[in-house]
Amino acid sequence: MACPFFMPTSKLEDGGWLHPSRLPLGGGWTGHCCAPGHEGAEPTNQELRELCNLGYAASCPRLPKERAYDAVRFSIARDCGGHLELWFVCESGYRPAGHGKLEYDLDLSQWVSSHSDLRIQKMAECYLQAYLLRRIQPALAGCSSSSTPLSETQESESNESEQ
Numbered sequence: 001m002a003c004p005f006f007m008p009t010s011k012l013e014d015g016g017w018l019h020p021s022r023l024p025l026g027g028g029w030t031g032h033c034c035a036p037g038h039e040g041a042e043p044t045n046q047e048l049r050e051l052c053n054l055g056y057a058a059s060c061p062r063l064p065k066e067r068a069y070d071a072v073r074f075s076i077a078r079d080c081g082g083h084l085e086l087w088f089v090c091e092s093g094y095r096p097a098g099h100g101k102l103e104y105d106l107d108l109s110q111w112v113s114s115h116s117d118l119r120i121q122k123m124a125e126c127y128l129q130a131y132l133l134r135r136i137q138p139a140l141a142g143c144s145s146s147s148t149p150l151s152e153t154q155e156s157e158s159n160e161s162e163q
Contacts, residue, residue, distance in 0.1 A: 006053070008123060010029065012053075015049055073088065073089050075087050084128070
């Protein structure tokens, strides 16, 4: 549940989180603040770690007292190969305050439907990027030369050398 006023800009590789893939945006991010009166402010590393990437940032001095949301969370609702559906939930006071669905076409590399709030859309893009990296890593990890099936020629050569 990232802070709704956080505009992520780049992946934060060493944020010190034990399980960064469990973070609301699928990993840690650097970025800047979009809170009214603080647009473009660069959060400290501690703020990134404890507030911006997690939401419910009540101790953040830039957080507006009046706000529609305290946090935003995302999840993959459906992965149909070339088409992804993401759900988002905006929370206020630990309760849902808005929700919706975003759609992305992998074949076209473009959003079919996007969010009207640029901050939430950018967070969705970051979440999608982290998801897609996790989605292909297990597939790549399982591909090694020892697990590649042998062709018939390789198989017969292997059998001949064993004899």
